[in-house]
Amino acid sequence: MTELKHYFAPTSLDQAVECLKDGDVTILAGGTDLTPQSQAGRLKIKHTLMNIRHIPQLSGITLEGKEIRIGTLTTITEIMQHPLIRQHLPVLADACDHFASDQIRNAATLGGNICNASPAGDTLIPLLVLDASVELASMPEAKLYRHSMPLSTFFVGPGKTRRSLCELVTCIRIPLPAEGHVARFHKLGTRPALDISTISIGIAGTLKAGILSNVRVAFGAVAPTPVRASQTEKALEGQRLDAATIEKAAEVAHNEVKPIDDVRASAWYRKEMIHNITKRILSHVAQA
């Protein structure tokens, strides 16, 4: 474990962003990524380790107008069990139900999953198809400054995001889905529990009179970041979900992704699975 120089546990957002000003800070939330990564020497803890868990503003799930706000510190367990999520965003609860194990879910935070920016991060795929945005806070001058960006533009590479070093993620905002909204998530791994996705797929849209519109498709573990699949979306937009459309969309998806070989699977298998699971999800949606 890296030797710690400074440890800081702010109790307000202002204190936290103030501390972030000089940029030489490592943020600690649930620590389920940070601890193994720093122990393995893949991540070096910076001058200050800042534990944000004592900042009340960063927790909780609330309905704010036409948006659901999820504080960055909300744990995977809390999301999975929360009535607002179950009612409005069941696909997110479903993804949380395929996340790690109970022990990890109790510690792991949503903000940590987003900032860790793993291409296989399990909440990222449903968040992408739900049009989520990330809110960031900083203190460029003497005042707290907040701004948002769509999650689809947030990820840059494995472990890399557009968050600047002096910014803190405060919450995720998700618009309330419209009438007829359908969304599905599928995670494929070697085993049903405690596994990193070999691939994952999220599909969402509005289904009216058999026609799918506002289509969102996102894939995990097939690119350096979780990705939206614009060509697959196009192949589905405004279409009736019949066998031909489904097969075509699955083929477009297969050709659209460019995964790599690693210890979990080969690129070939990943592409095959993108095809087969896309097809399976769409068939389920069509039958529902």
Place this chain on the structure above:
Amino acid sequence: MSVAEKKPRVIELDSLIGKRIPKMDAPEKASGRTRYIHDINLSGQLHGKILRSERIHALIKSIDTSAAKELPGVHVVITAADIPDQRPIGVARDHFPLKVGRVRSERDEIAAVAAETEEIAEAALKLIKVVYEDLPVISNPEDAIKPGAALIHPEPHGADGSHEHLKQGTTIAHKGKPDNVAMTFDYAHGDVVRGEAESDVVIEDTFKLHYVTHCCMGVSGMIAEFDASGNLLMYSNTQVPFLHKREFAEYLNMDPARIRIIQPPIGGGFGSKLDIYPFEVICLYLARAAKRPIKMLFTREEEFLASPTRQPVLLTLRSGCKKDGTLTFRQVHTLHDNGAYTSWGATTPFVMMQTFSSLYRVPHCDYHTAAVYTNNPYAGSFRGYGNLQATFAIEQHMDMLAEKIGMDPLAFRLKNAQDSGETTGQGMVFKSCGFKDCLTTAATRSDYTRKFKENAANRSKPGNIKRGVGMASMLHVGGGAKIYPSDGCGTILKMDDFANVTLITGASEIGQGSETVLSQLVCEELGLPISAITVVNNDTAITPWDVGVHASRTTFIAGNSAIGAAKKAKTKILAVAAKKYDCAESDLDLRGGFVIRAGSGEVVVELSKLLRNLHFQDKAELVMTTFYYEPPSVHQDKGFKGNVSAAYAWGTQVVEVEVDTDTGTVRMTKVTGAHDVGRVLNRLGIEGQIEGGVVMGQGYALTEDLMIENGVMKNPNFRDYKLVTAPEIPEMDISFIESMDGEGPQGAKGVGEAPSICIAAATANAIANATGVRMFELPFTPERVYRTLHGRTPKLYWKPWRAEQ
């Protein structure tokens, strides 16, 4: 012992045998109170850490430890140069604990540090500078036997340019070898050429078995201390304390009598602690150099990198049978990847050939193994000891042969199965044999035959989920095994003045439940409740000799030994009571903590009262000593023939799966097992053994895969090395066939290894039943299954090869 009721007149007959008795160490373990080696700290102790190689195969040009030595808190830093008396260690004595001049695998030990804290020791390792010169890496055993292949253990040149030539086929590799062959095994009975000529059907296939490792929850470790007189005390997780004492003495050039080993509770063994590993000897070197106790514990990553694995095997099997279903012959060639050094894995052919020669009646059998050096990790002993690998090949061929001749796979097996009374081609004698009962019980309880036919018929129907059912059977030693010159175990039994018993046994407890079973056997004999016994089993200065935990031998050997001691005590007690109450010894018995009248169960005297009286007289002599040596079994002769065990265990397992043809995912839904265990002693314990073994077999079949690429381990962690987790564990239906073995303690046989042996083979058969596609390579990960279903797995073929003698 205090018995609450005052004067129960009659004690009913009762027995502990077959009852469900919780493991004696369970409350401590479940409540987190057990003190493992990790929890033991000696005052003044230092922490030891090992620097491992950064290269896979290279010459060590120089090692600079000066900066590490200067780090505050560092006491000693050692390399091979500091230990002039290093002796080669291991099964073939082919490697030095600290590597000399050359590294041959990723795990190789280059230097070691003892420091005030683990952190300082870690920091010191980073300051050691090693200069290497890379050598070509051999990571495929097939490359190791190619003419002109680079040598892993080349002969060194002396200063005068002379060679220390060794003959081909010699195993002492540290002196150098002219080839990469570490060990060979050749066995035959009958005449396979004739067998083949008599066959109506002949098939040949190559099977590939992968690396897996034990994944003990407790990582490896040792604490070593020399006292002021130079006596060595070790806290060690070994499975073989007595034999290892002698081996450690050899490595340290010291008198074995001055070595004492205490075994703290062990967090899992499964065979992994059967050999001595470099870290243990290095820990002793550090203790000797630092003159302080040294504690050395592996990290989880080190546990993956530097623990032994299951033996990976490439195997080509040729089998034949007649149209009527009679087996005619079997010919087997295997290439064992020995890794860089030799441990017990190389000797798995001892067990493998038994399965090939004797699981079924085969008139002609021919078996050959070459274990060859590579730059890969080395394999050790692992629950099942080669039997999973052999069974994987044989039992797939049983299904394939049955299909070729159009016979039901169960009927085909029954036709060739062994019976009691049989002496096999390899000279094994089956006194008790419940094999056919195992086959029919497992088949009936799982409704095998109906499901087998239905699944095959359903294959072509639409839908991505295909169901399959498959069976496999196994034969394993169940009454000890003649591996060492003898297979003995001693017992000391002490009875105190409250009729409490202390059982001091040579048999180690490594989590398998032996202390509970031994207690049960003793209490059964003495008519005492299980709460009346204390077991001492972990200190070589106290316990009598034993040859260690292996070969599913403990219940059988140590059990018989413990019963012997209890019988002695009983004879003594009854003699005293008979004299005192003026009756014949045969009129009396022990039951429920009392001396009773044998016929009526009527109480004569409370046992504790009798013993208290006895203690106040002279010549109480309530300490009994006994030993048990295996009943006449023999060493194998040069041709590997002989009856090596006093009893043999049998089992059949039927595995049911659902294969998702869209993803290749195989879900194991049910395992129906029938095991010939001789007799059930502790029902709870044996169910636990079987269930745990099934899950271990499931991991071997489906998820576990230690990936080695060019000698580099790709997944030394539990994220990417996938053990089976709770939701995947199948439903289990376990039956016990009680063949009441004449030699076994209360009729029991060993069962420790049996349950993991058949699962991979039966799963392969189930996948074939579900999909019509055969899997010849493990593990059945979704991707491998999917590839094979889509015809993208080229047919494996390894051309049989034999090492020159």
